[in-house]
Amino acid sequence: ASTISLFGTAGENGWYLSNVTGYLSASDATSGVANLSYRVDGGSWLPYNGPFVLGDGLHTVDYFASDQAGLAEAIHSTTVAIDRTPPATTATITGTAGANGWYVSNVIVGLSANDSGSGVAATYVQVDGGNWAIYAGPVTLTEGNHVLHYYAADVAGLMEATHSLSVSVDATPPATASSLAGTAGANGWYTSNVTVSLTSTDATSGVAAVNYRIDSGSWLVYAGPILFGEGRHLLEYRASDVAGNLETIHARSIAVDSSPPLSSVGLSGTQGANGWYVTGVSATLTATDVTSGVATIEYRIDGGPWVTYDRAVTLGEGRHVLGFRATDLAGNREIDRSVSVLVDTTTPVSSAGLQGSLGDNGWYRSNVTISLNASDATSGVARISYRLDNGSWLVYGGSFVLTDGEYTLEYFAEDAAGLVEPAHTTTIRINTVAPITTASVSGTIGTNGWYTSAVSVTLNASDGTGGVSETFYRLDGGLWTVYAGPIVLSDGRRVLDYYATDVAGNREPVHSRSFSIDTAPPVALASLLGTVGANTWYVSNVTVTLDASDATSGVAGIRYRIDGGPWQPYGGPFMLGPGRHSVDVFAFDAAGLWSLSSTTKIDIDIAGPTTVDGVSGIAGENGWYVSYATVTLTASDPGSGVASTAYRLDGGAWIAYAGPFSISRGGRHVLEFASVDKAGNRGPIARDSVDVEASKPYFLSLTGSANATSSPVRITWSAADNDSGIAGYEVRVDDGAFFSVGMATSVLLNLTDGSHVVQVKALDGAGQSTIGTLSVQILSASAAPFGSLFLVVGALVGGAVAVVAFRVWRGRRGPNTKSR
Incomplete structure (x- = not known):
């Protein structure tokens, strides 16, 4: 059996990041290994003689072993992935390029990464130092200076070095503002030279230059404030920034007019004398201005308020100063101008002053002084002329006097403007003699110069010249009244004044008569x-x-x-x-x-009534009544008489006395009573004591040995009385005589053998008594002689209160109704 061992730098996802060295080994437990063979990527089989090295790429290694017996194992196969080269990323920029490396539009940055080995895993991007993010599509950069960082990583885990890209974007043109310095007039005009300052700002790339031109001339580079003089001007200006953005052209109109307009006046009217006009004057105002033009003409008359001129100004009567001035559209106002205009269209007015005592019907009753006066409110009076009774005209030089008679006076005046009034005519009548009035009186004369009846006064007047016109009188300084017949005077101190006037208006001096009239008694x-x-x-x-x-x-x-x-x-x-x-x-x-x-x-009536009481009832001892006490109150008043009597018992409420009343409640009572007379006087309060015993004494207890075995025997009791109280006790045995024991509440008795009856009598302060009886049986008599009685009194304080007996007594007597 054969195995393979691989040595290299491990990456991600099964990839190696370096060359890989392969080692093969085999074992055979019987005949032993004869050969070990391998091949790479389907190539020729090679005998394994030692480690072999694999480079970049995806490789397949096949290998097997055979033993000394000639047996060959099945072929083994293993895959080896090697990527030693990181990916590579490129950036693509899309945008409108401006000047000096700036973009003048938004910029779109696209990233593209390649890896020939394991392949690209992800691309990462960071904008302006922000968070790293996985690149998912183009990045848009807006206004400003930006720094873009990016890199890619492959499947094997290799990362390329970070790329940095700087991008400057300025898509906004600069903004330029203008400020004007000068004296502002009206309607957008300036009334002085104007200095224009241009200020431009650009928040991103910065301002590169500011350009301007005047009145459509050549464009100039702005280097400082621009000065404008007289006239209408058009200023255009704009700025460009470092990125090459050019702002829209601004245009501003500047109108300068520093010269005021010039006005003039024309007058028309009829001229009189001494520079005066004798008709109304029409004043026409005109003005010129060569730059902004005339806006308004104003005028004022005699220092009054300024008024806008819109038509010819008419000046009437008087001395006038016509002020006028013009203002142009720029607001320049010329220095105030003025012209004096004298107008008098009214003739003078004259009058005659007559100084004398004027009577009735146009007559004077004294010499008359004539004074001529004239007035002319405008140009003034030049002269006054007059004549009497159609005589020659004379120039008036001062006042003159007329005496008795009738006169016709004519006069007129002329003013400085040459105007003459129509002549005046007046008639003057003078008479200086007054009438005379007498009075006759009738009435009843009393004492001290008084009249005790109404007084009748008759007035008679006469005049030797023109005759009496009227007679007047007044009473007590009142209104004057025309006399028409006898005057009747009533009560009071009366003053009658009277006088008469003649036809010429002369009035005699006032006569005065006093009358004292009293027709009413005091x-x-x-x-x-x-x-x-x-x-x-x-x-x-x-x-x-x-x-x-x-x-x-x-x-x-x-x-x-x-x-x-x-x-x-x-x-x-x-x-x-x-x-x-x-x-x-x-x-x-x-x-x-x-x-x-x-x-x-x-x-x-200055004294109150007196009241006495009388009490009747069954008298007991010590001033007590042992029955109801009937009270009778008797009051007397020698003046206005008794109106009412009242009483009260024991400080209770006062009760009106209506007749005898009874006191039934036991106890010591204080009776108070008093009376009031018809004049309202209250008599003194009298007091009396009324003591009523409403019950007898009663025993609370009476005790002793019912069957005593020896003598002496002690008898003990207690008793009470609700009203006058207990006064003392008496005791007797077997129908013997009662003997007094004072206030003692027990007694010691020596009794013989046998049955005995002991009686105790309780006496109260009113003299009433109650007897208590007790039976006593002596079983073994003492050695004392029969019938002898030894009495020992023991003064014992208080016995037990017999509550049951007290309640029986309360139930019999009823509740206590005493008022407090």
Whole structure:
């Protein structure tokens, strides 16, 4: 049997990565091995003389052995795979080439790997230092600088060295911005030279150059700010980057106008004197501008607000300053211009001032001073002319005086612009004599210059020249009234003023007459000061104050009397004490009128009522009642009389007294009672003690030896009383006399043999008693003589409370209803 051994560097998937040395061996346990033969890849058989070497490729080695006996074994076959050469990878780049090694589009990189031995297992790729990945298809590279690493591995496990590929992609042209420095005007114009700065950026390959041209001229390389002067200009510019990208051309219009426009004015109107126009003036404004053109013309009148000019400006009356200026489309405004325009289209106005005492119907009642005045709001008055009664025209030089008579005055004025007003005409009448008025009076005269009836006044006026026109009067400074007949004056201090006027308007001085009239008597009243109680009564002394009023002549005096006594003059407040009173009062005024007497009723009660009680019932001892106690309350009040009485028991609620009432509840009671009179006075609260014993004493316990074998025998008891309390105890034996044991609650008795009846009497504070009985049997008498009785009193404190007995007593007596 033969075997083969292979020695070389093992790879993956059964492949060797180096030449392989083969070793054959054989054994034969009987005749021994004679020959060992092999062949490679189906070639000639070769005797095995020692190790043989296999190189790259996939080989088949066949071998067998034969022994000395001539026997040959079956042929063995083994396969040997050898790959000593790693794969090789190539990269293919697809994209638009730019300048300086840059691509100006996205780049697609394709990888292709070959291996002539074991074959390619996988291709690996890494982009920009990222994670390695198995190549599955073309890699797309976008904007930026990229480094692509790649390699391949074959089936045998051989890996080629890592390849590195740098690719720069810039598919975006640069961006150029322009900034303008200059004084901005209007409508896109600049009003100064303009400096243009170009700034270009390219985030990838970087800017290579910036080019520009002006007004479609030659392209120039931008090296610094560009200066533009007067006119309209077109600036075009663009930039190129290192990769060769060229941006789209930018175009910008630049308009420069640094010169303002020039305006002028034309005036038309009728000229008068001294440079004045005597009609409205029309002003026409024009302007020119050689560059941007005129945008607007503005004007203002007399320093007012500027207004845009759109038609001829009309200037009316006055002294005017017309300001105007023009602005071009670039916003340049010329220096303000102005022209003075004087316009007066209105004639002057004159008037005559008449100074004198003007009466009625156009007449003056004094000499009249004539003053002529004229006004002209625009150019001013040049002169005034006048004449009297169709005489010669005179130039007015100052005021003049006219005396009594009738005159016709004519006058007119002329202004500085040459305008003359129409003549004015006025008539002047003068009369200086006044009428005279007298008054006659009738009425009833009282005292102190007063009238006690209405007063009638009749006025009479006369005038020696033109006659009386009207007579006027007024009362107490009121409105003036035309006199039409006698004037009736009513109450009060009245002042009558009167005067008359004549037809010429003269008015006499005002006459004044005073009248004191009082037709109403005074009114007297009494006011009371005191503490008001109930039912119109006063509960204190009352101070009476008398007062009187008289709206006209005033109070002269007051008289009064008390309770129908004599009349007396009132000198000041007086006081009334308790009782029912009447005060009569009247007053008289300064005019001698007396008022009617008035009466005031005054009821005064300053003391409360007194109340006493009476108690009836069955009297016990020590002031106790041993039956219901009936209480009767009696109140008295000498003033207003008793209104009500109330009482309460043991501090409880107050109860209105309606008649005698009973106290049935046992115990010591405090009765309080008081009354209120009709004036509201409350009397003092009275107090009385009412003690009612509603039950007798009762035993709580009574004990002793029922069948004693020897004497003495102790008898013990306890008793109670709910109202007046236990006052003491008495004891007797076998119908003997009761003897007192005081407050002791036990007794020691020496009794003879036999049956005995012991009785204990309990006495309460009201004198009532209750007897308790106990039977005692003595079985063996003592040696004491028969009938002798030895009494030993033991003062023992408290016995046990017989609860059952107490409950029986409570059930009999009923619940305690005392109010607290």
